[in-house]
Amino acid sequence: MEKNISRRSFLKLFGAGTVATTAALVGCKNKATKAVEEEYKEQVEPPVGKMTYRTNPKNGDKVSLLGYGMMRLPTLPVEKEGEDPEFDQEMINKQVDYAIEHGLNYFDTSPAYCRGLSEHCVGIALSRHKRSEYFVATKLSNFAPETQTREASIQMYRNSLRELQVDYIDYYLLHSIGGGGMEAFSARYIDNGMIDYLLTERKAGRIRNLGFSYHGDIEVFDHLLSKHDEYQWDFVMIELNYLDWDYANEINDRNTDARYLYGELEKRGIPTIVMEPLLGGRLANVPQFVATELKKRDPEHSVASWAFRYAGTREGVLTVLSGMTYMEHLKDNLLSYCPLKPLTEEEQRFLDDDIARKLFSMQNIPCTDCKYCMPCPYGVDIPGIFGHYNKCKNDGTLPTDVLDPEYAKLRRNYLIGLDRSVPRLRQANHCIGCGQCEPHCPQNIRITRELHKIDDFVENLKTNKMFRDVKKANQ
Amino acid sequence: MLRKIRITLATVMFIGITLLFLDFTGVAHCWLGWMAKIQFLPAIFALNLIVVVALIVLTLIFGRIYCSIICPLGIFQDVIAWLGKKAKKNRYTASKAISWLRYTMLGVFVVALVAGIGSIFQLLEPYSAFGRIATTIFQPIWKLANNGLAAIAESIDSYAFYSVDVLLPSFGMVLAIAGITCLVLIPLAFANGRTYCNTICPVGTALSFLSRFSLLKIRFDAEKCRSCSLCMKNCKASCIDFKTLTVDYSRCVVCGNCLKNCKFGALKYAVSGVKKSESADASRRSFLVATAALATTAMAQEKKKVDGGFAVIEDKVAPNRQTPLTPPGSLSAKNFAQHCTGCQLCVSKCPNQVLRPSSDLMTLMLPTMSYEMGYCRPECHRCSKVCPTGAIRPIRHDVKASTQIGHAVWVKKNCIPLTDGVECGSCARHCPVGAIEMVPVDAENEESAYVPAVNESRCIGCGACENLCPARPFSAIYVEGHEVHKEI
Numbered sequence: 001m002e003k004n005i006s007r008r009s010f011l012k013l014f015g016a017g018t019v020a021t022t023a024a025l026v027g028c029k030n031k032a033t034k035a036v037e038e039e040y041k042e043q044v045e046p047p048v049g050k051m052t053y054r055t056n057p058k059n060g061d062k063v064s065l066l067g068y069g070m071m072r073l074p075t076l077p078v079e080k081e082g083e084d085p086e087f088d089q090e091m092i093n094k095q096v097d098y099a100i101e102h103g104l105n106y107f108d109t110s111p112a113y114c115r116g117l118s119e120h121c122v123g124i125a126l127s128r129h130k131r132s133e134y135f136v137a138t139k140l141s142n143f144a145p146e147t148q149t150r151e152a153s154i155q156m157y158r159n160s161l162r163e164l165q166v167d168y169i170d171y172y173l174l175h176s177i178g179g180g181g182m183e184a185f186s187a188r189y190i191d192n193g194m195i196d197y198l199l200t201e202r203k204a205g206r207i208r209n210l211g212f213s214y215h216g217d218i219e220v221f222d223h224l225l226s227k228h229d230e231y232q233w234d235f236v237m238i239e240l241n242y243l244d245w246d247y248a249n250e251i252n253d254r255n256t257d258a259r260y261l262y263g264e265l266e267k268r269g270i271p272t273i274v275m276e277p278l279l280g281g282r283l284a285n286v287p288q289f290v291a292t293e294l295k296k297r298d299p300e301h302s303v304a305s306w307a308f309r310y311a312g313t314r315e316g317v318l319t320v321l322s323g324m325t326y327m328e329h330l331k332d333n334l335l336s337y338c339p340l341k342p343l344t345e346e347e348q349r350f351l352d353d354d355i356a357r358k359l360f361s362m363q364n365i366p367c368t369d370c371k372y373c374m375p376c377p378y379g380v381d382i383p384g385i386f387g388h389y390n391k392c393k394n395d396g397t398l399p400t401d402v403l404d405p406e407y408a409k410l411r412r413n414y415l416i417g418l419d420r421s422v423p424r425l426r427q428a429n430h431c432i433g434c435g436q437c438e439p440h441c442p443q444n445i446r447i448t449r450e451l452h453k454i455d456d457f458v459e460n461l462k463t464n465k466m467f468r469d470v471k472k473a474n475q
Numbered sequence: 476m477l478r479k480i481r482i483t484l485a486t487v488m489f490i491g492i493t494l495l496f497l498d499f500t501g502v503a504h505c506w507l508g509w510m511a512k513i514q515f516l517p518a519i520f521a522l523n524l525i526v527v528v529a530l531i532v533l534t535l536i537f538g539r540i541y542c543s544i545i546c547p548l549g550i551f552q553d554v555i556a557w558l559g560k561k562a563k564k565n566r567y568t569a570s571k572a573i574s575w576l577r578y579t580m581l582g583v584f585v586v587a588l589v590a591g592i593g594s595i596f597q598l599l600e601p602y603s604a605f606g607r608i609a610t611t612i613f614q615p616i617w618k619l620a621n622n623g624l625a626a627i628a629e630s631i632d633s634y635a636f637y638s639v640d641v642l643l644p645s646f647g648m649v650l651a652i653a654g655i656t657c658l659v660l661i662p663l664a665f666a667n668g669r670t671y672c673n674t675i676c677p678v679g680t681a682l683s684f685l686s687r688f689s690l691l692k693i694r695f696d697a698e699k700c701r702s703c704s705l706c707m708k709n710c711k712a713s714c715i716d717f718k719t720l721t722v723d724y725s726r727c728v729v730c731g732n733c734l735k736n737c738k739f740g741a742l743k744y745a746v747s748g749v750k751k752s753e754s755a756d757a758s759r760r761s762f763l764v765a766t767a768a769l770a771t772t773a774m775a776q777e778k779k780k781v782d783g784g785f786a787v788i789e790d791k792v793a794p795n796r797q798t799p800l801t802p803p804g805s806l807s808a809k810n811f812a813q814h815c816t817g818c819q820l821c822v823s824k825c826p827n828q829v830l831r832p833s834s835d836l837m838t839l840m841l842p843t844m845s846y847e848m849g850y851c852r853p854e855c856h857r858c859s860k861v862c863p864t865g866a867i868r869p870i871r872h873d874v875k876a877s878t879q880i881g882h883a884v885w886v887k888k889n890c891i892p893l894t895d896g897v898e899c900g901s902c903a904r905h906c907p908v909g910a911i912e913m914v915p916v917d918a919e920n921e922e923s924a925y926v927p928a929v930n931e932s933r934c935i936g937c938g939a940c941e942n943l944c945p946a947r948p949f950s951a952i953y954v955e956g957h958e959v960h961k962e963i
Contacts, residue, residue, distance in 0.1 A: 071782075084783075084784045084785060111781070112781045112782045113781075113782055113783075114781075114782070114783060115781050115782065115783045115784040116781035116782075370782070371782045371783035371784075372782050374782060374783045374784060374785070375783070375784045375785050375786045376786060377786055377895075378786065378945045379785060379786045379787070379788040381785065412634060413634045416634050416637040417634070419637065419638065420629055420637075420638070425788045426785070426788070429905065429943055430901075430943065430945065431901075432891065432897070432898070432899040432900070432901045432945045433898055433899065433900055433901070433904070434891075434895075434897035434898050434899065435897075435898065436897065440782075452904070455904075462852065462854060463852075463853055463854040464854060
C-alpha cells in the first residue's frame with residue numbers, strides 16, 4: 001500500500017517535472033541535454049546492428065562473437081525453502097528475443113543442464129524465431145552409466161532434436177570429454193559406436209558441425225586432436241580466460257593451461273569456442289582491490305567486460321559463451337561485443353600477468369557454480385558452501401586471525417551468513433566423503449577434501465578453538 | 476505506596492523471568508539467571524539454604540509477598556486479573572477457604588515428591604507451570620518475531636538478528652499441558668483473581684503457614700471502617716470479610732489493592748493488631764493430556780542423471796533409547812528426576828535442539844535429550860548454567876568433554892557403506908573424543924567396506940555421530956544413555 005502511494009506521488013512529481021521541462025524547452029530541445037542523454041544510454045544500452053561476427057571456415061556460418069549459454073537459466077522465486085525452483089520461461093523468451101534482436105545467434109544447451117529442463121525451455125524460446133536466425137548447439141551428455149549404451153545415447157540425441165523442436169542441430173558436442181580419462185571416453189563414445197553414429201549423422205546433415213568440449217584429463221584432448229584427420233573436428237570448446245591462460249595448472253595440477261589448448265587448436269586451424277570466460281562469474285566478482293585496478297584503467301566499462309574482450313580478442317575464437325541469467329548480464333556482455341574492441345598487447349599482458357597473479361594468490365576454491373556435481377545424493381549444497389567461503393575470502397571477512405580485533409564480529413557474521421546461504425542440513429559437515437561428485441567436476445576440484453577442510457574450519461569457529469588456544473598460550 | 480512498590484517489583488521480576496525463558500542467544504541468563512534460582516521449590520531442590528531461609532524470613536516479616544512479586548505464575552495471574560477488573564470493576568466477593576482441597580493438594584504434592592512421582596509435583600509446581608507456558612507458547616512466538624526481524628536484517632545485509640528454528644513438534648504433551656494450564660488459569664484469574672494460588676498451589680499453601688504469623692499485615696481500623704465493602708470487592712484473594720473486619724492472612728498475598736480502594740483509611744499495612752480466623756472457597760480444575768504423532772516417509776539414495784537441484788533430505792526419527800539420556804551435569808537419571816521441577820528453562824536455552832520435554836508418561840515433563848536435530852556440542856553448557864534446581868549442576872567445558880553420559884551403538888543394517896556401497900566415515904570424522912575408528916567389515920579382507928568401530932570406554936555420548944550419520948530416517952549409529960554419568 002505504502003509502496004503504491006510513494007510510487008504514485010513519484011509519478012505525480014515526475015509528470016509535473018516533465019511538463020515544466022517541456023514548457024521550458026518548447027521549440028528548442030536543448031542539444032547539450034540530448035547529447036548527455038545519448039552518451040549515458042550508450043554506456044548501458046547495447047546498440048542494434050553492431051555485433052562482431054566470426055566466420056566458420058568450414059561452411060561460412062557467420063557466428064556472433066557472444067554466444068548464449070543456457071546452463072544458468074532464470075528461475076522463479078521458490079515458494080517453500082529447500083524446493084527446487086521453477087524456470088522462468090517468460091523471462092527466458094524475453095532475453096532470447098532481446099539477444100537475437102541485438103545480433104546474437106548462437107545458443108548452447110545440453111540435456112543435463114538445469115535439472116534436464118534446459119533444452120525444453122530453449123526449444124520453446126527459439127521455436128518462436130525463424131530457424132535461419134539462430135544456430136543451436138547441444139551435447140551428448142551420457143555421463144550416467146545407464147545412458148552409455150548405444151540405444152540410450154541415440155535416444156538422448158533424438159530427444160534433443162525433439163526438445164529443441166528442430167530437425168537438424170548446428171553444433172553438436174561430445175560433452176566434457178576428459179573427465180574420467182580415456183576409460184570414460186571409450187565407454188561413452190567408442191565402445192558403444194556412438195562416435196561413428198555421430199559422424200554418419202553429420203554426413204546426413206542432421207549435425208552440421210561436430211566437435212567436443214573438454215575438461216580434465218589432457219590425454220583425451222591430445223588423443224582426439226591426434227585423430228583430427230579421421231574425425232575432422234569442426235570446432236572444439238575449451239575454457240579460456242585470463243586466469244586459465246597460464247594458471248589453470250598451477251591452481252590445480254590436474255588441469256591444463258588454456259595457452260596450450262588454444263595453441264594446439266590454432267595449429268590445426270580448428271575454430272575455438274570459449275566457455276567459462278568469466279569462470280562462473282568469478283572474474284566479474286573479483287576482490288575489491290582488483291576491481292579498483294581494472295576500473296582505474298577503464299572506468300566506463302564493467303569488470304566483466306575485461307574478461308569478454310580478453311576471450312574475444314583471439315581471432316581463432318568463433319564464439320564466447322556466457323550463461324546470462326539476468327537481463328543486465330546480457331546487456332553488459334552485448335556491450336562488450338557490439339562491436340568488440342580488441343585488447344592491445346599491453347592490456348593483454350596486464351591481465352595475463354598482473355591481474356591473473358593477484359587472483360591466483362587469493363587461493364579461492366575454483367568453483368564456477370556450474371552445478372555438475374549436484375544433486376549430491378546426501379543433500380549437501382556443494383556450490384553453495386564453496387560460494388559462501390570464496391565470497392568471504394574475497395571480501396576479506398574470513399575470520400582467520402584471532403588477534404584481529406574484529407575477530408569476534410567476523411566469526412559471528414561468518415556463522416550467521418553460512419546458515420543464511422546454506423541450510424544447516426546441507427552444510428559441509430554432512431559430506432560423508434563418498435566422492436561421487438568428484439568425477440563430475442569440470443574444474444577437477446577435490447571436492448570432498450575441500451568440504452572437509454571447510455567443515456574443520458567451521459567446527460573450529462563454532463567451538464571457538466583458535467580463540468581459546470591463543471588465550472591459553474597467553475596465560 | 477505498598478501497592479506501587481509491589482507493582483514495580485513484580486513488573487521487573489515478571490519481565491526479567493519471562494525474558495530469561497524467551498532468550499535463545501545464551502546471554503540473558505548471565506544477568507537474569509538468579510531470578511530462577513530464587514524460586515521457592517527450585518531453591519529447596521538445589522539445597523540452596525540461603526535462598527530458602529531468606530524466603531522464609533521474608534514471609535515471616537512481610538507475609539506472602541513472594542506470591543505477588545517473585546512467583547511468575549502469580550504475577551501472570553495478576554496481569555490477567557487486572558484485565559478482568561478493567562472489564563468489570565469491583566468484581567470480587569469474599570469466600571471461605573477450601574481448606575480440605577488446599578491441604579489435600581499439599582499432601583498429594585509432598586507424597587509425590589517423596590515417592591518421586593515427578594509428573595504430579597511438576598504439574599502442581601507454580602514456577603514450572605509458568606516455565607512450560609513460557610517455553611512452549613511464548614518462546615515460539617518470540618522466535619517467530621525474531622525470525623521476522625532476521626529476514627529484514629538479511630535483506631539489508633545486517634547481522635544483528637539471525638534466524639533460529641522454532642521447535643514445536645517435540646513439545647507435544649508439554650505444549651498441551653501448558654495450553655490447558657492457560658485455558659484453566661486465564662478464565663479463573665480473569666473472574667476470580669488468585670483462586671489457583673489459594674486452593675491448588677502447594678507453594679502458596681506452604682507459605683500460608685508462615686504468613687499467618689508474619690510481622691507486617693493488612694489490618695482493619697474498626698473505627699474508621701464504614702463497611703462500604705470496596706476492600707472486599709477488590710480483593711483478588713477473596714480473603715477480606717468487611718463485616719467481621721477480618722483478613723484471612725493465609726490467603727492474603729499483600730497486593731495492597733484494598734489499601735488503595737479504602738476511601739476512609741480504615742486499612743493499613745502495619746505491625747500490631749489482632750488476628751482472627753480463616754476459611755475460603757473456589758473451583759477445581761483438571762488436566763488432560765494430548766499426544767502428538769510423528770509421520771515418516773521413506774527415501775532412497777537419489778541417482779544423479781542431470782545437473783543441479785537438491786536431493787530431498789528426510790527428517791531423522793528418534794531411536795527408542797532403552798535408557799534415556801540426561802544432560803552432562805545431571806550426574807545420574809536419579810539425581811535428575813529427584814531435582815527437576817519440569818520448568819523447561821534448560822529446554823528454552825538449548826541452542827542445538829537437543830533438550831526437549833519427555834513424552835514418556837513416567838517422566839512426562841522432565842527434559843530429555845535426543846539427537847535428530849542437533850547434538851550436544853562441546854562448546855555449550857548453557858543448560859547447566861541456568862538450571863535453578865540442581866538437576867543439572869554447573870559443569871565446565873573440560874569436565875563435560877570427559878563426562879560419559881552414554882555410549883554409541885552401531886546398527887549394521889543402516890550403515891551407508893553397506894547399504895549404498897560408498898565410503899563414509901562421517902561418524903569417525905566428527906567424533907570429538909576420537910572414540911570411533913573405521914575398520915574393514917570383514918577383518919580378513921582389507922578391501923571390504925569400512926565401518927565404524929566404537930570404543931565404548933572413550934565415547935562420551937555427545938551424539939555427533941548419531942546426528943551427522945547420513946542414514947535416514949534411522950541413524951546407523953545412535954547413543955544409548957547411562958543411568959549414572961561418569962568421568963573418563
